[in-house]
Every structure is written in C-alpha cells, then in structure tokens.
Amino acid sequence: MKKMWQFWLTAILATFLLAACGTDSAEKDNKSATETSQKEEQTTEAAFPLILKDAVGNDITLEKAPEKIVSMIPSNTEILFALGLNDEIVGVNDWDNYPEEALEKEKIGGQEFNVEKIVSMTPDIVFAHESMLGISDEGLQQLRDAGIxxxxxxxxxxxxxTYETIKTIGQATGKTEEAETIIKDMKAKVEEVLAKTATVENKKRVLIENSDAPEIYAPGKNTFMQEMLDMIGAENIVTEEGWAMISPEEIVSQNPDVILIMYSYVPDIIESVKNRDGFSDITAVKEDAVIQVDEDLTSRTGPRLATGLEEVAKAIYPEAFGE
Structure with a gap:
C-alpha cells in the first residue's frame, strides 16, 4: 500500500512539473516571439527618417515611408510596382504600360508633364529620372518649389x-527586403542565362537595330546592349562609341549572323528588313535570323531587365536554350 501511495505521489508531482515546464516554455516562446516582433518593428521604424542623395546631388529627407507616389518614367514605375506599391502609386507617365495595373493609374504626361496635376495629387515623393534632365528641369524645380x-x-x-537603383528606390519607400528579393531573383536569372551561353562554341556577329532605314541607328561600345552582348559572348558589328548610324550598304558588307530589331513602330518590320536591297545575301537573312525583341525588356532598367537579357540570348543562340 505504501508503494502504491509513493507511486501516485510521484506521478502527481511529475504532472505538476511537466505542466510548470510547459508553462515556462510557452512563456519563453511568447517572450521570444514578442521580442522578435518588437525588433522587426524597431528595424522598420529605424529606416525612417532617412536622407538619400539623388542623381543630381540633392539630399532628399523622408520622415516616413511615402503614402502617395508619382512615377515619371516607365522604368521607375516597373520597379515601384514590383516592390508592391500599387496602393501608394497615384500617378504615372503617359507611356507606362507595365504591369497592367499601371494602365489604371492617373496619367501625368510624358516628358512635358503636367506640374499642376502632380501638385494637386499631393504626393510624398516624385520619382523623376536623370534622362529627363535638360528637358524637364524647369518643371522639376516647380515641383520642388511647391514643397514636393x-x-x-x-x-x-x-x-x-540597375541593382543599385532598385535598392535605392526600395530604401526610399520602406521596401528594402522586397528590393533585395527582386535583385536576388534577377541575379539568379542572369546566372542561368550566362551558364547556358557559356557552352556556345561559335560566337555570332550581331547587328542591333534601334530604328528603321534610311536612318538606321545601332548601339556600339559603352552601351547597355554592348554589355548584354559581352555577357553572352556575342560580337557587335558596330565598333563605334555610343549610338551610331549605320548604312544598309555597311550592314551588307559586315554580313551579320543575326539582326535584332529593337523597335515596333514599323509594321511587318522583319519582312521589311529582309527585303532591303542586297540583304538577301546576308547570313542573318539566309538563315532566318532577323528577330524582333520587345524593346521594353531591354531598354527599361528595372526588374524585367534580366528577362530582356534572356530574350536577347535566345534570339542569338537559340540552340543553347534547346530552341
């Protein structure tokens, strides 16, 4: 009987101890979760106020994450939407067409934007672009004078x-983690493309057209497209610095293996290029390698740029992608 009493006493004590341990453990877990949550909140709060220097050297002070945003150029708009700022975006450029949600936003004009309309939107920040300088300086200053x-x-x-731009816009909008995710995904896509094109043995000679005859312009050295060609191991037939005008006769003489069309304002442009005088002798025409690529993917320095690199690589080296 004494042994049975000791057994039950031991069992009861064990039950209380387990319950106590469980309570302590739960309290510790709750405390840990609370502390983690508080740290995350403090980290978010610590991001603001902040001061960021823009492309013209101006210090922009932001007391908190902006609740109203105006974007003045498509590349900025694509970055802002990718960061998850649909609700905060109140105005976009007339030419913004991606993502589809951008089409639903209020338009503020193109390079000649509507200052009064932007001011009436009372945005916390307007994301302009360095490419606008010299054309839109007066209007941008009017916005600054209005306290924007x-x-x-x-x-x-x-x-x-481009990665740095995404990171900076992420900082300015309180979306640093989202920006890092976008950059990580872009880098992964780029590495995937480079791995596939690294196995290509025969380097192809390429012409990239950005406008139609008679004034055919093509990118040369120190351009974004040159970087893309270098990355995938293709040779640019244009060796001049920057953007150069190239004649149809010179194209025939250079005999590119691939012609990439980076514009869409001319109907049936692929057939039009193939039917130019003397082009029937060009390797790109003979091998049906005159290919149109969406210019938005390669000209907008935003989240889709890595996809643009992939499309260029597929057009030049389809065999590397099993196409």
Whole structure:
C-alpha cells in the first residue's frame, strides 16, 4: 500500500512539473516571439527618417515611408510596382504600360508633364529620372518649389547600376527586403542565362537595330546592349562609341549572323528588313535570323531587365536554350 501511495505521489508531482515546464516554455516562446516582433518593428521604424542623395546631388529627407507616389518614367514605375506599391502609386507617365495595373493609374504626361496635376495629387515623393534632365528641369524645380520631394533616379548604364537603383528606390519607400528579393531573383536569372551561353562554341556577329532605314541607328561600345552582348559572348558589328548610324550598304558588307530589331513602330518590320536591297545575301537573312525583341525588356532598367537579357540570348543562340 505504501508503494502504491509513493507511486501516485510521484506521478502527481511529475504532472505538476511537466505542466510548470510547459508553462515556462510557452512563456519563453511568447517572450521570444514578442521580442522578435518588437525588433522587426524597431528595424522598420529605424529606416525612417532617412536622407538619400539623388542623381543630381540633392539630399532628399523622408520622415516616413511615402503614402502617395508619382512615377515619371516607365522604368521607375516597373520597379515601384514590383516592390508592391500599387496602393501608394497615384500617378504615372503617359507611356507606362507595365504591369497592367499601371494602365489604371492617373496619367501625368510624358516628358512635358503636367506640374499642376502632380501638385494637386499631393504626393510624398516624385520619382523623376536623370534622362529627363535638360528637358524637364524647369518643371522639376516647380515641383520642388511647391514643397514636393523630387528624387531624380540615376540613369543606370549596366546591370550593377540597375541593382543599385532598385535598392535605392526600395530604401526610399520602406521596401528594402522586397528590393533585395527582386535583385536576388534577377541575379539568379542572369546566372542561368550566362551558364547556358557559356557552352556556345561559335560566337555570332550581331547587328542591333534601334530604328528603321534610311536612318538606321545601332548601339556600339559603352552601351547597355554592348554589355548584354559581352555577357553572352556575342560580337557587335558596330565598333563605334555610343549610338551610331549605320548604312544598309555597311550592314551588307559586315554580313551579320543575326539582326535584332529593337523597335515596333514599323509594321511587318522583319519582312521589311529582309527585303532591303542586297540583304538577301546576308547570313542573318539566309538563315532566318532577323528577330524582333520587345524593346521594353531591354531598354527599361528595372526588374524585367534580366528577362530582356534572356530574350536577347535566345534570339542569338537559340540552340543553347534547346530552341
């Protein structure tokens, strides 16, 4: 009987101990979760106020994450939407067409934007762009004079600068984690493309057209497209610096393996290029390698730029992608 009493006493004590341990553990877990939550809140709060220097050297002070945003150029708009700022975006450029939600936003004009309309939107920040300078300076200053934060985004010249632009806009909008995710995904896509094109043995010679005859312009050295060609191991037939005008006769003489069309304002442009005088002798025409690529993917320095690189690589080296 004594042994049975000891057994039951031991069992009861064990039950209380387990319950006590469970309570302590739960309290510790709750305390840990609360502390983690508080740290995350403090981290978010600590991000503001902040001061960021824009592309023209102006210090932009932001007391808190902006609740109303105006974007003045498509690349900025694509970045802002990718960061998840649909609700905060109140105005966009007339040419903004991606994502579809951008089409539903209030339009503020193109390079000649409507200052009064933007002011009436009372935005916390306006994301302008370095490419606008010299044309839109007066209007941008009018916005500043109205007390609006105008952040001039740098005109990115390569992938690294594009990543930096996304990071900066993420900081300015309180979306640093989202920005890092976008950059990580872009880098992964770029690495995937580079891995596939690294196995290509025969380097192809390429012409990239950005306008139709008679004034055919093509990118040369120190351009974004040159960087893309270098990345995938293709040779640009244009060796001049920057953007150069190239004649149809010179194109025939250079005999490119691939012709990439980076514009869409001419109907049936692929057939039109193939039917130019003397082009029937060009390798690109003979091998049906005159290909149109969506210019938005390659000209807008935002989240879709890595996809643009992939499309260029597929057009030049379809065999590397099993196409």
């Amino acid at each position: 934060n105008v952040f001039v985004v740098k005109n990115a010249a390569d992938f690294d600068q």
